[in-house]
Amino acid sequence: MNIQIEETELLTLTPAISIAYDAVNDWICVTWTGNHSKESVMTFIKDIEAALRKENCRKILNLNANFLLSWQEAPIWAIKNWFPRLFILGCTSFAWVLSPQFTTGPIITEVFKTQTPFLQAMVFTDEETAAAWLSEN
Template identity: 30%
Template sequence: MRFLVDTPGLVISHDAANDWLYCDWRGQHDQESSQAACLLMLEALRGQPCRKILNDNSGVTRQTMQLTLWGAWWLEEMTAAGLQYLAWVFPRDFMMRQHTEQALQHMQRPVVVAFDDVASAYVWLQQRP
């Protein structure tokens, strides 16, 4: 794995064996820090084009963010940068889980699927073309 971004709240690396980005979120995040981290993901994807991302939020200790119009814009930008599949591992105590899962069901591009653990997300992502 080659590190692309290393901040206290987010570490992004390129997994060359699988040719995807691994985004490891850590600590506490609110709407502002989540958006800043998402912009780092977009920058990393533009710098290291990949079709897949393993978005691991299992290390998030507290998250108070919501999917908003900004989030829809961000996903459009990620798609334009080449993203096709995003495996999203939710934090353990994600209060907006049900709302987020319902919103994800209506998305067509990129394909975003939520998981409870990294292992399941990893397997699913490996099975994508």
């Protein structure tokens, strides 16, 4: 996906995460990098929520392609705990691009299909397909 730099506002940049507002597509783009624990995920979730409030947009493109290791329960925790909060903040669509290193992709996909009553959420293996879906929702 070609994000136009002049239309993207970088909101958070650390070695572990970047959070940007893509004005062309009107979504928050979150790029996770490296290893993450429950504690690091919780810290960065606050930054993502702040970005949603600041930009008043309704979509998140969540890129995990550079994840090395992660908090294994994160997807189920997100559905049960984080997605309801995102919905309250006005988020309606969430595209989750899996790391190719995750072997739980099919399980996460099934969980997303059956347990996301608060917002539309889909799991993808590539950024282009995720961005296309997010553009339509």
